[in-house]
């Protein structure tokens with residue numbers, strides 16, 4: 001900041017400096033709101049008067065007047081006493097009269113105080129009959145510009161008193177440090193508020209500019225959480241306070257979008273938390289619904305609307321089909337398709353609201369994070385996996401699926417598939433050893449949790465494609481999955497880019513790869529929309545597979561970042 005000009009010097013230097021400050025600070029102030037605050041503050045009359053007093057005192061201090069004596073009052077008393085014993089002439093009588101006048105006595109007393117530099121106020125003695133129950137009253141004077149006060153009030157149901165219900169973190173009231181939750185409001189600018197409705201008081205407050213005086217009875221205790229400002233939540237839903245009928249003050253609400261990170265500034269109120277968007281420099285927090293409150297009202301809303309669970313049958317709809325077919329040696333296994341047992345329903349019990357998160361960056365000695373790819377059938381998940389494997393087979397790996405079908409002559413156990421008996425497969429299902437499994441032509445197929453572990457144990461990045469409802473089971477401290485949604489482009493772009501591409505048609509019992517039909521594109525887009533609407537809160541990244549090379553490069557860039565940068569993950573993955 002450049003040195004501030006101190007004006008033409010002399011006695012008025014400070015006063016001039018004050019007047020010129022807003023203009024000089026203007027280039028360094030970004031928001032109009034801050035600038036208005038500066039203008040108002042430096043233009044405040046009481047501040048100017050204070051500065052004038054300061055300058056006068058400064059002037060006399062420079063003169064350094066030395067008091068002749070420190071006890072003028074006592075001297076006056078002694079003099080009066082002595083004069084009483086003298087013969088009284090008219091002059092002595094006049095002097096005695098003067099010395100007994102209360103204003104002269106007060107003047108001499110002030111003189112002594114200044115001469116002795118004894119400025120501490122003399123407190124009256126404590127009365128003996130003090131009432132312990134009596135409330136002490138605090139008078140607070142705040143200078144307020146157009147910024148809201150950052151406090152809400154309510155009437156106490158039992159006592160009828162008007163009390164401060166909430167102080168917005170970082171707001172004007174909070175920054176003053178003088179008003180606290182639970183304080184009882186008695187007067188605003190000398191107007192008693194006992195008989196006023198909270199709305200009337202709010203009107204008085206919003207109409208006041210400049211200095212505003214409160215008379216309050218301080219609350220007994222005010223607790224501040226030690227965790228304040230250290231909790232971060234990922235928003236799993238969009239929130240617009242202007243459309244929220246329940247919020248106590250719409251203006252105090254903080255809008256946010258799904259996926260944004262919120263810094264929780266206060267959880268004192270069970271229904272309304274205070275939060276800031278992570279990285280936002282504005283110190284003022286806004287109101288957001290608490291996790292508990294949001295879950296409760298969403299659950300209520302859901303029970304109102306009859307949710308129709310999606311009935312998914314592989315034979316009819318290709319939407320959620322996901323094959324276990326990327327066994328690297330065997331392209332023919334592409335034909336392996338079956339109904340996935342776990343895909344017939346989706347969770348209606350989960351109500352996504354917030355997830356507590358913390359920053360995490362993989363350390364070189366740690367296993368790679370599991371890469372989970374999700375997307376509608378035919379969008380190109382396997383194509384992208386194939387390209388990654390070809391690019392660096394030492395770095396990337398895929399799981400080997402289990403099957404109960406007989407091994408063919410050209411196949412080796414543990415390469416194309418891990419061949420096991422039906423009995424063993426069923427036991428493993430019972431023991432929750434599979435991430436996903438299904439049945440096709442009387443044989444079971446499945447991806448086991450151990451097959452993921454074995455790829456990671458080789459210090460490879462494991463690429464796993466699953467149906468989206470499976471993702472939540474994979475979200476563990478062990479796998480720390482990074483979930484990427486591969487999204488189709490517009491139907492027009494699908495027609496243009498997939499002219500020579502082939503899909504394994506789910507409607508064809510023979511499951512042969514066929515050129516894409518118009519209905520395949522429509523189905524792809526429809527199922528992508530359903531996936532997004534139900535599961536987008538679980539996606540860490542969305543990549544649109546329009547041009548294949550571009551999508552592939554974006555995937556690679558994402559992986560590079562994953563190695564270099566810290567990412568928000570569920571807090572339990574960091575502090576275990």
Ligand SMILES: Nc1ncnc2c1ncn2[C@@H]1O[C@H](COP(=O)(O)OP(=O)(O)OP(=O)(O)O)[C@@H](O)[C@H]1O
Pocket residue numbers: 321322323375376377378379380381382383384497498500501502503504545546547548549551
């Ligand atoms: N961006 C793209 N541009 C053109 N063709 C593409 C693109 N992405 C994928 N394809 C082609 O689309 C077809 C289907 O892709 P792929 O088999 O990878 O889909 P998938 O999502 O794995 O489907 P499934 O769920 O059936 O396994 C393949 O022929 C593939 O080469």
